[in-house]
Amino acid sequence: MEQTKELILSWWWNLGIVGAGFIVGVFVDVVIFRQLKRLAVKTEWPGDELIWSALAKKMPFWGLLVGFAISIPFMPISPKLAVGISRATYVVLILSVTWVLAKLAADLIELSSQSGSGTVSTTIFKVLAKIGVWGIGIAVLLHHLGVSIAPVLTAFGVGGLAVALALQDTLSNLFAGIQIILAKQVKVGDYIKIDELNEGFVTDINWRNTTIRALSNNQIVIPNSKLASTIAVNYNMPEKVLSVIVQVGVAYDSDLEKVERAAIETAADVMQNVPGGVAEHQPFIRYHTLADSSINFSVILRAKEFTDQYLIRHEFIKRLIKRFNEENIQIPFPQRVVHYAETNTVFNTEIDTKKSKNYSSNNFSR
Numbered sequence: 001m002e003q004t005k006e007l008i009l010s011w012w013w014n015l016g017i018v019g020a021g022f023i024v025g026v027f028v029d030v031v032i033f034r035q036l037k038r039l040a041v042k043t044e045w046p047g048d049e050l051i052w053s054a055l056a057k058k059m060p061f062w063g064l065l066v067g068f069a070i071s072i073p074f075m076p077i078s079p080k081l082a083v084g085i086s087r088a089t090y091v092v093l094i095l096s097v098t099w100v101l102a103k104l105a106a107d108l109i110e111l112s113s114q115s116g117s118g119t120v121s122t123t124i125f126k127v128l129a130k131i132g133v134w135g136i137g138i139a140v141l142l143h144h145l146g147v148s149i150a151p152v153l154t155a156f157g158v159g160g161l162a163v164a165l166a167l168q169d170t171l172s173n174l175f176a177g178i179q180i181i182l183a184k185q186v187k188v189g190d191y192i193k194i195d196e197l198n199e200g201f202v203t204d205i206n207w208r209n210t211t212i213r214a215l216s217n218n219q220i221v222i223p224n225s226k227l228a229s230t231i232a233v234n235y236n237m238p239e240k241v242l243s244v245i246v247q248v249g250v251a252y253d254s255d256l257e258k259v260e261r262a263a264i265e266t267a268a269d270v271m272q273n274v275p276g277g278v279a280e281h282q283p284f285i286r287y288h289t290l291a292d293s294s295i296n297f298s299v300i301l302r303a304k305e306f307t308d309q310y311l312i313r314h315e316f317i318k319r320l321i322k323r324f325n326e327e328n329i330q331i332p333f334p335q336r337v338v339h340y341a342e343t344n345t346v347f348n349t350e351i352d353t354k355k356s357k358n359y360s361s362n363n364f365s366r
Helices: 002-042 047-055 059-074 079-114 123-144 149-166 168-183 224-229 256-273 308-326 342-365
Strands: 191-193 199-205 209-213 219-223 242-250 284-290 295-303
Touching (some): 047 079, 059 079, 123 168, 123 199, 168 199, 168 209, 209 224, 219 224, 242 308, 256 295, 256 308
Antiparallel strands (some): 191 199, 199 209, 242 295
Protein backbone atom coordinates (compact mmCIF):
# COMPACT_ATOMS: atom_id res chain seq x y z
CA MET A 1 0.00 0.00 0.00
CA GLU A 2 2.78 2.37 0.92
CA GLN A 3 4.57 1.56 -2.32
CA THR A 4 1.42 2.34 -4.30
CA LYS A 5 1.08 5.72 -2.59
CA GLU A 6 4.74 6.54 -3.26
CA LEU A 7 4.32 5.53 -6.88
CA ILE A 8 1.25 7.73 -7.29
CA LEU A 9 2.97 10.59 -5.49
CA SER A 10 6.01 10.20 -7.74
CA TRP A 11 3.89 10.38 -10.87
CA TRP A 12 2.04 13.41 -9.55
CA TRP A 13 5.39 15.03 -8.75
CA ASN A 14 6.65 14.37 -12.28
CA LEU A 15 3.39 15.63 -13.75
CA GLY A 16 3.78 18.79 -11.68
CA ILE A 17 7.28 19.35 -13.08
CA VAL A 18 6.01 18.93 -16.65
CA GLY A 19 3.08 21.22 -15.93
CA ALA A 20 5.40 23.80 -14.37
CA GLY A 21 7.56 23.78 -17.50
CA PHE A 22 4.49 24.29 -19.66
CA ILE A 23 3.23 27.15 -17.45
CA VAL A 24 6.62 28.85 -17.55
CA GLY A 25 6.59 28.57 -21.36
CA VAL A 26 3.10 30.08 -21.53
CA PHE A 27 4.16 32.91 -19.19
CA VAL A 28 7.22 33.70 -21.32
CA ASP A 29 5.15 33.61 -24.52
CA VAL A 30 2.16 35.60 -23.30
CA VAL A 31 3.71 38.10 -20.90
CA ILE A 32 7.40 38.58 -21.68
CA PHE A 33 7.26 38.17 -25.46
CA ARG A 34 4.20 40.40 -25.71
CA GLN A 35 6.08 43.19 -23.96
CA LEU A 36 9.12 42.62 -26.15
CA LYS A 37 6.92 42.83 -29.26
CA ARG A 38 5.54 46.17 -28.11
CA LEU A 39 9.07 47.47 -27.63
CA ALA A 40 10.09 46.07 -31.02
CA VAL A 41 7.37 48.06 -32.78
CA LYS A 42 8.96 51.28 -31.52
CA THR A 43 12.41 50.47 -32.89
CA GLU A 44 13.54 51.36 -36.41
CA TRP A 45 14.92 47.90 -37.23
CA PRO A 46 12.09 45.52 -38.22
CA GLY A 47 14.27 42.49 -37.55
CA ASP A 48 13.41 42.36 -33.85
CA GLU A 49 9.72 42.05 -34.72
CA LEU A 50 10.63 39.16 -36.99
CA ILE A 51 12.57 37.45 -34.20
CA TRP A 52 9.79 37.68 -31.63
CA SER A 53 7.23 36.58 -34.19
CA ALA A 54 9.32 33.51 -35.04
CA LEU A 55 9.69 32.54 -31.37
CA ALA A 56 6.04 33.20 -30.52
CA LYS A 57 3.88 30.18 -29.64
CA LYS A 58 6.99 27.99 -29.50
CA MET A 59 7.83 28.57 -25.83
CA PRO A 60 4.95 26.52 -24.33
CA PHE A 61 6.02 23.50 -26.38
CA TRP A 62 9.67 23.96 -25.50
CA GLY A 63 8.80 24.48 -21.83
CA LEU A 64 6.80 21.26 -21.90
CA LEU A 65 9.77 19.37 -23.35
CA VAL A 66 12.21 20.84 -20.82
CA GLY A 67 9.89 20.00 -17.92
CA PHE A 68 9.49 16.47 -19.25
CA ALA A 69 13.28 16.08 -19.58
CA ILE A 70 13.78 17.29 -15.99
CA SER A 71 11.18 14.89 -14.64
CA ILE A 72 12.55 11.78 -16.37
CA PRO A 73 15.19 10.95 -13.69
CA PHE A 74 12.44 10.98 -11.04
CA MET A 75 10.11 8.67 -12.93
CA PRO A 76 9.66 5.17 -11.48
CA ILE A 77 10.95 3.44 -14.60
CA SER A 78 14.04 1.42 -15.46
CA PRO A 79 17.27 3.40 -16.02
CA LYS A 80 17.62 2.08 -19.56
CA LEU A 81 14.13 3.25 -20.49
CA ALA A 82 14.75 6.59 -18.81
CA VAL A 83 17.89 7.15 -20.89
CA GLY A 84 16.01 6.32 -24.08
CA ILE A 85 13.13 8.66 -23.26
CA SER A 86 15.55 11.42 -22.28
CA ARG A 87 17.48 11.14 -25.52
CA ALA A 88 14.27 11.13 -27.56
CA THR A 89 13.07 14.24 -25.73
CA TYR A 90 16.31 16.12 -26.37
CA VAL A 91 16.27 15.04 -30.03
CA VAL A 92 12.81 16.54 -30.48
CA LEU A 93 13.84 19.71 -28.64
CA ILE A 94 17.06 20.20 -30.62
CA LEU A 95 15.38 19.52 -33.97
CA SER A 96 12.51 21.92 -33.26
CA VAL A 97 14.88 24.70 -32.15
CA THR A 98 17.07 24.11 -35.21
CA TRP A 99 14.05 24.28 -37.52
CA VAL A 100 12.93 27.61 -36.04
CA LEU A 101 16.43 29.12 -36.18
CA ALA A 102 16.98 27.99 -39.78
CA LYS A 103 13.73 29.60 -40.89
CA LEU A 104 14.56 32.72 -38.90
CA ALA A 105 17.99 33.00 -40.53
CA ALA A 106 16.44 32.81 -44.01
CA ASP A 107 13.81 35.40 -43.10
CA LEU A 108 16.44 37.79 -41.74
CA ILE A 109 18.39 37.52 -45.00
CA GLU A 110 15.22 38.29 -46.92
CA LEU A 111 14.52 41.26 -44.66
CA SER A 112 18.07 42.52 -45.01
CA SER A 113 17.74 42.55 -48.80
CA GLN A 114 14.42 44.38 -48.71
CA SER A 115 15.87 47.07 -46.46
CA GLY A 116 18.54 47.80 -49.09
CA SER A 117 21.49 47.15 -46.82
CA GLY A 118 23.49 45.62 -49.64
CA THR A 119 22.66 41.94 -49.16
CA VAL A 120 21.10 40.41 -52.23
CA SER A 121 17.82 38.60 -51.71
CA THR A 122 18.53 35.34 -53.45
CA THR A 123 17.64 31.74 -52.86
CA ILE A 124 21.30 30.77 -52.73
CA PHE A 125 21.99 32.79 -49.56
CA LYS A 126 18.84 31.55 -47.85
CA VAL A 127 19.69 27.95 -48.71
CA LEU A 128 23.26 28.35 -47.44
CA ALA A 129 21.98 29.91 -44.21
CA LYS A 130 19.60 27.02 -43.62
CA ILE A 131 22.34 24.48 -44.37
CA GLY A 132 24.67 26.20 -41.91
CA VAL A 133 22.09 26.29 -39.11
CA TRP A 134 21.06 22.68 -39.71
CA GLY A 135 24.73 21.63 -39.75
CA ILE A 136 25.27 23.18 -36.32
CA GLY A 137 22.05 21.66 -35.00
CA ILE A 138 22.97 18.18 -36.21
CA ALA A 139 26.46 18.52 -34.71
CA VAL A 140 24.94 19.43 -31.34
CA LEU A 141 22.52 16.50 -31.65
CA LEU A 142 25.30 14.02 -32.42
CA HIS A 143 27.34 15.32 -29.51
CA HIS A 144 24.36 14.85 -27.19
CA LEU A 145 23.86 11.31 -28.44
CA GLY A 146 27.49 10.53 -27.73
CA VAL A 147 28.55 10.22 -31.35
CA SER A 148 32.07 11.49 -32.08
CA ILE A 149 31.99 14.24 -34.70
CA ALA A 150 35.59 13.80 -35.94
CA PRO A 151 35.03 10.44 -37.74
CA VAL A 152 31.81 11.84 -39.23
CA LEU A 153 33.66 14.87 -40.58
CA THR A 154 36.36 12.61 -42.01
CA ALA A 155 33.75 10.47 -43.73
CA PHE A 156 32.09 13.58 -45.12
CA GLY A 157 35.46 14.81 -46.37
CA VAL A 158 36.19 11.61 -48.31
CA GLY A 159 32.65 11.37 -49.57
CA GLY A 160 32.62 15.06 -50.42
CA LEU A 161 35.60 14.61 -52.74
CA ALA A 162 33.77 11.89 -54.66
CA VAL A 163 30.62 14.00 -54.82
CA ALA A 164 32.61 17.02 -56.02
CA LEU A 165 34.06 15.02 -58.91
CA ALA A 166 30.63 13.73 -59.86
CA LEU A 167 28.91 17.11 -59.63
CA GLN A 168 31.42 19.38 -61.32
CA ASP A 169 28.81 21.27 -63.35
CA THR A 170 26.55 21.75 -60.34
CA LEU A 171 29.39 23.01 -58.17
CA SER A 172 30.56 25.25 -60.99
CA ASN A 173 27.13 26.89 -61.09
CA LEU A 174 27.06 27.14 -57.29
CA PHE A 175 30.38 28.97 -57.01
CA ALA A 176 29.57 31.08 -60.07
CA GLY A 177 26.35 32.16 -58.34
CA ILE A 178 28.26 33.11 -55.19
CA GLN A 179 30.76 35.03 -57.32
CA ILE A 180 27.95 36.93 -59.07
CA ILE A 181 26.35 37.87 -55.76
CA LEU A 182 29.56 38.94 -54.04
CA ALA A 183 30.70 40.98 -57.06
CA LYS A 184 27.37 42.92 -56.89
CA GLN A 185 27.48 43.54 -60.63
CA VAL A 186 24.14 41.78 -61.11
CA LYS A 187 21.48 41.92 -58.42
CA VAL A 188 17.86 40.91 -58.05
CA GLY A 189 15.70 43.61 -59.65
CA ASP A 190 18.30 44.68 -62.24
CA TYR A 191 17.39 44.76 -65.92
CA ILE A 192 20.12 42.96 -67.87
CA LYS A 193 20.66 41.98 -71.49
CA ILE A 194 22.60 38.84 -72.37
CA ASP A 195 22.03 38.88 -76.13
CA GLU A 196 19.34 39.88 -78.62
CA LEU A 197 16.97 37.17 -77.40
CA ASN A 198 17.65 37.07 -73.65
CA GLU A 199 16.98 40.14 -71.56
CA GLY A 200 14.75 41.11 -68.65
CA PHE A 201 14.55 41.68 -64.90
CA VAL A 202 16.59 39.42 -62.61
CA THR A 203 14.14 37.74 -60.22
CA ASP A 204 16.39 35.26 -58.44
CA ILE A 205 19.91 33.83 -58.25
CA ASN A 206 19.84 30.36 -56.74
CA TRP A 207 22.45 27.64 -56.30
CA ARG A 208 22.19 26.53 -59.95
CA ASN A 209 20.83 29.23 -62.24
CA THR A 210 19.72 32.82 -62.57
CA THR A 211 16.07 33.50 -63.36
CA ILE A 212 15.12 36.43 -65.57
CA ARG A 213 11.62 37.73 -66.27
CA ALA A 214 11.34 39.11 -69.80
CA LEU A 215 9.09 42.05 -70.69
CA SER A 216 6.75 39.51 -72.29
CA ASN A 217 6.38 38.02 -68.78
CA ASN A 218 8.15 34.83 -69.84
CA GLN A 219 10.81 33.26 -67.64
CA ILE A 220 14.38 32.87 -68.83
CA VAL A 221 16.66 30.45 -66.95
CA ILE A 222 20.41 30.95 -67.40
CA PRO A 223 23.06 28.74 -65.72
CA ASN A 224 25.19 30.76 -63.32
CA SER A 225 28.42 29.63 -64.97
CA LYS A 226 27.25 30.97 -68.32
CA LEU A 227 26.15 34.30 -66.86
CA ALA A 228 29.47 34.68 -65.03
CA SER A 229 31.48 34.10 -68.23
CA THR A 230 29.38 36.06 -70.74
CA ILE A 231 29.18 39.74 -71.65
CA ALA A 232 26.03 41.23 -70.13
CA VAL A 233 24.63 44.76 -70.15
CA ASN A 234 23.19 45.89 -66.81
CA TYR A 235 20.82 48.81 -67.36
CA ASN A 236 20.63 49.49 -63.60
CA MET A 237 24.37 50.02 -63.15
CA PRO A 238 25.90 52.34 -62.21
CA GLU A 239 22.43 53.94 -61.89
CA LYS A 240 18.90 53.31 -63.14
CA VAL A 241 18.63 56.59 -65.08
CA LEU A 242 19.47 56.08 -68.74
CA SER A 243 19.51 58.06 -71.99
CA VAL A 244 16.68 57.72 -74.51
CA ILE A 245 17.81 58.54 -78.06
CA VAL A 246 15.22 59.19 -80.77
CA GLN A 247 16.28 59.47 -84.43
CA VAL A 248 14.50 62.15 -86.55
CA GLY A 249 14.92 63.44 -90.09
CA VAL A 250 13.75 66.73 -91.72
CA ALA A 251 13.70 68.02 -95.27
CA TYR A 252 16.75 69.76 -96.76
CA ASP A 253 14.95 73.08 -97.13
CA SER A 254 14.10 73.23 -93.40
CA ASP A 255 15.30 76.02 -91.12
CA LEU A 256 17.62 74.01 -88.86
CA GLU A 257 17.55 76.57 -86.04
CA LYS A 258 13.78 76.41 -86.03
CA VAL A 259 13.88 72.61 -86.11
CA GLU A 260 16.29 72.50 -83.18
CA ARG A 261 14.18 74.87 -81.09
CA ALA A 262 10.95 72.96 -81.76
CA ALA A 263 12.53 69.58 -80.96
CA ILE A 264 14.15 70.78 -77.72
CA GLU A 265 10.98 72.47 -76.46
CA THR A 266 8.93 69.35 -77.21
CA ALA A 267 11.48 67.13 -75.47
CA ALA A 268 11.53 69.43 -72.42
CA ASP A 269 7.73 69.24 -72.22
CA VAL A 270 7.93 65.43 -72.30
CA MET A 271 10.57 65.41 -69.54
CA GLN A 272 8.37 67.56 -67.32
CA ASN A 273 4.94 66.00 -67.87
CA VAL A 274 5.37 62.33 -68.86
CA PRO A 275 5.74 59.77 -66.01
CA GLY A 276 9.25 58.35 -65.95
CA GLY A 277 10.89 61.44 -67.41
CA VAL A 278 13.80 63.11 -65.62
CA ALA A 279 12.46 66.63 -64.99
CA GLU A 280 15.87 68.19 -64.28
CA HIS A 281 17.38 66.91 -67.54
CA GLN A 282 17.90 69.48 -70.30
CA PRO A 283 17.23 67.73 -73.64
CA PHE A 284 19.44 68.48 -76.63
CA ILE A 285 19.80 67.42 -80.27
CA ARG A 286 22.75 66.67 -82.53
CA TYR A 287 22.66 66.72 -86.34
CA HIS A 288 24.73 63.87 -87.67
CA THR A 289 23.84 62.70 -91.22
CA LEU A 290 23.10 64.18 -94.65
CA ALA A 291 20.97 61.32 -95.94
CA ASP A 292 19.44 60.76 -99.42
CA SER A 293 16.22 62.63 -98.66
CA SER A 294 16.63 64.17 -95.20
CA ILE A 295 18.93 65.77 -92.66
CA ASN A 296 19.01 63.36 -89.72
CA PHE A 297 19.56 64.23 -86.08
CA SER A 298 19.30 62.58 -82.64
CA VAL A 299 17.20 63.86 -79.75
CA ILE A 300 18.61 62.87 -76.35
CA LEU A 301 16.13 62.48 -73.48
CA ARG A 302 16.43 60.76 -70.10
CA ALA A 303 14.31 58.06 -68.39
CA LYS A 304 14.26 57.12 -64.70
CA GLU A 305 14.57 53.39 -65.49
CA PHE A 306 14.64 51.01 -68.43
CA THR A 307 10.91 50.43 -68.91
CA ASP A 308 10.10 54.16 -68.78
CA GLN A 309 11.78 54.75 -72.13
CA TYR A 310 8.90 53.24 -74.11
CA LEU A 311 6.29 55.73 -72.87
CA ILE A 312 8.74 58.62 -73.20
CA ARG A 313 9.60 57.73 -76.81
CA HIS A 314 5.88 57.21 -77.59
CA GLU A 315 4.80 60.59 -76.22
CA PHE A 316 7.74 62.45 -77.73
CA ILE A 317 7.05 61.19 -81.26
CA LYS A 318 3.36 62.11 -80.97
CA ARG A 319 4.07 65.61 -79.69
CA LEU A 320 6.95 66.22 -82.10
CA ILE A 321 4.81 65.39 -85.16
CA LYS A 322 2.11 67.75 -83.90
CA ARG A 323 4.66 70.53 -83.30
CA PHE A 324 6.28 70.04 -86.71
CA ASN A 325 2.88 70.28 -88.39
CA GLU A 326 2.19 73.53 -86.55
CA GLU A 327 5.60 74.91 -87.58
CA ASN A 328 5.30 73.61 -91.19
CA ILE A 329 8.43 71.51 -90.77
CA GLN A 330 8.45 68.62 -93.19
CA ILE A 331 9.59 65.09 -92.42
CA PRO A 332 10.15 63.73 -95.97
CA PHE A 333 9.39 60.26 -97.21
CA PRO A 334 12.42 58.30 -98.41
CA GLN A 335 12.80 59.06 -102.12
CA ARG A 336 15.40 58.88 -104.91
CA VAL A 337 15.42 60.88 -108.16
CA VAL A 338 16.74 58.99 -111.22
CA HIS A 339 17.84 60.96 -114.32
CA TYR A 340 18.17 59.27 -117.74
CA ALA A 341 19.00 60.50 -121.29
CA GLU A 342 16.09 60.81 -123.75
CA THR A 343 18.27 59.82 -126.78
CA ASN A 344 18.97 56.43 -125.25
CA THR A 345 15.29 55.83 -124.90
CA VAL A 346 14.66 56.66 -128.63
CA PHE A 347 17.53 54.45 -129.74
CA ASN A 348 16.32 51.52 -127.72
CA THR A 349 12.81 52.00 -129.10
CA GLU A 350 14.09 51.87 -132.70
CA ILE A 351 16.01 48.66 -132.02
CA ASP A 352 12.96 47.07 -130.48
CA THR A 353 10.89 48.10 -133.56
CA LYS A 354 13.40 46.52 -135.96
CA LYS A 355 13.46 43.30 -133.94
CA SER A 356 9.70 43.18 -134.09
CA LYS A 357 9.63 43.63 -137.89
CA ASN A 358 12.27 40.93 -138.41
CA TYR A 359 10.37 38.56 -136.24
CA SER A 360 7.16 39.22 -138.21
CA SER A 361 8.84 38.68 -141.62
CA ASN A 362 10.36 35.43 -140.46
CA ASN A 363 7.03 34.16 -139.33
CA PHE A 364 5.44 35.20 -142.70
CA SER A 365 8.13 33.40 -144.75
CA ARG A 366 7.46 30.26 -142.80
